[in-house]
Amino acid sequence: MAITLKSIERNMWRAYFDDGSWEIFFGIIWLTSGIRSLTDNILFTWLIALGPLYMTIVRKKITAPRIGNVTFNRERMGKIERVTVGIIASIIATVILISLIQKDVLFNPIEFVPIMGLMILFIFLLMAYFMDSNRFIIIGIVFFCSELIWTNMGEPAGPIFNLILGIVFLLAGFTMLYKFMKNHPIPKFVE
Amino acid sequence: MNKTNPNPFFNINKLVHEPARLMILSYLYVVESVDYVFLVQHTGLTWGNLSAHINKLELEGYIAVKKEFVNKKPNSLVTITKLGRDEFDKYRYHMKGIYNDFPDE
Numbered sequence: 001m002a003i004t005l006k007s008i009e010r011n012m013w014r015a016y017f018d019d020g021s022w023e024i025f026f027g028i029i030w031l032t033s034g035i036r037s038l039t040d041n042i043l044f045t046w047l048i049a050l051g052p053l054y055m056t057i058v059r060k061k062i063t064a065p066r067i068g069n070v071t072f073n074r075e076r077m078g079k080i081e082r083v084t085v086g087i088i089a090s091i092i093a094t095v096i097l098i099s100l101i102q103k104d105v106l107f108n109p110i111e112f113v114p115i116m117g118l119m120i121l122f123i124f125l126l127m128a129y130f131m132d133s134n135r136f137i138i139i140g141i142v143f144f145c146s147e148l149i150w151t152n153m154g155e156p157a158g159p160i161f162n163l164i165l166g167i168v169f170l171l172a173g174f175t176m177l178y179k180f181m182k183n184h185p186i187p188k189f190v191e
Numbered sequence: 192m193n194k195t196n197p198n199p200f201f202n203i204n205k206l207v208h209e210p211a212r213l214m215i216l217s218y219l220y221v222v223e224s225v226d227y228v229f230l231v232q233h234t235g236l237t238w239g240n241l242s243a244h245i246n247k248l249e250l251e252g253y254i255a256v257k258k259e260f261v262n263k264k265p266n267s268l269v270t271i272t273k274l275g276r277d278e279f280d281k282y283r284y285h286m287k288g289i290y291n292d293f294p295d296e
Binding site for chain 1: 228233
């Protein structure tokens with residue numbers, strides 16, 4: 001494959017996705033939501049906070065010392081801004097849509113398809129496109145399937161599905177993290 | 192008097208043409224700034240080798256190095272300058288010009 005300036009930039013960008021932190025982040029969310037619903041213990045909801053906390057710590061303590069820091073160009077930062085705007089717009093649109101359906105102002109023609117799931121899928125498709133990572137498509141589809149199962153089969157199928165998803169994603173994430181740490185040892189030098 | 196050699200191969204900017212420096216400039220061209228760790232990891236150069244090339248490029252004014260402290264540890268941020276960007280562009284067009292004249296196989 002030809003090396004282009006675009007591919008160099010893309011590879012630099014993608015290096016930040018190789019540490020498995022996104023997989024672990026979503027794994028924590030799915031696992032927590034599964035445990036929370038199965039045990040009916042609201043305390044487990046707080047465990048979701050571990051996701052963002054983990055991301056912050058790992059990025060600062062494991063990823064950055066190993067692959068360094070980079071400030072991407074305006075085009076790349078513009079893409080991130082567009083994703084953020086897209087996510088906010090999707091959330092607002094979904095909240096309005098769901099409240100209109102609940103108040104019988106609007107009729108949902110396809111009740112078995114969860115609107116929330118569609119919104120999440122749309123957000124992940126946006127992220128995959130603008131953030132140059134096909135992994136988000138898989139995460140979006142999995143999220144949609146989870147919502148679909150939860151809407152149509154209810155409990156305990158929904159929570160169990162999420163529990164399994166959480167375990168699978170956590171295993172995948174930690175495997176990636178292990179490989180990342182093995183392939184990127186902390187450089188030994190003094191500036 | 193124009194000292195430009197009519198043979199295009201003699202007019203290649205040797206400072207940019209050197210593989211390690213070309214690689215460093217390519218990385219810097221596509222981003223705003225990077226630190227030394229990032230360059231070491233992505234270029235595969237040793238710390239000493241990278242430092243030598245960075246110094247050479249900095250002396251010519253192609254790149255700028257900003258030294259700062261992050262969490263009490265020294266951290267150098269490297270950026271490409273306007274001159275460096277222009278020279279890199281010139282080099283690209285020059286090389287393209289040379290290869291475009293070659294007949295296809």
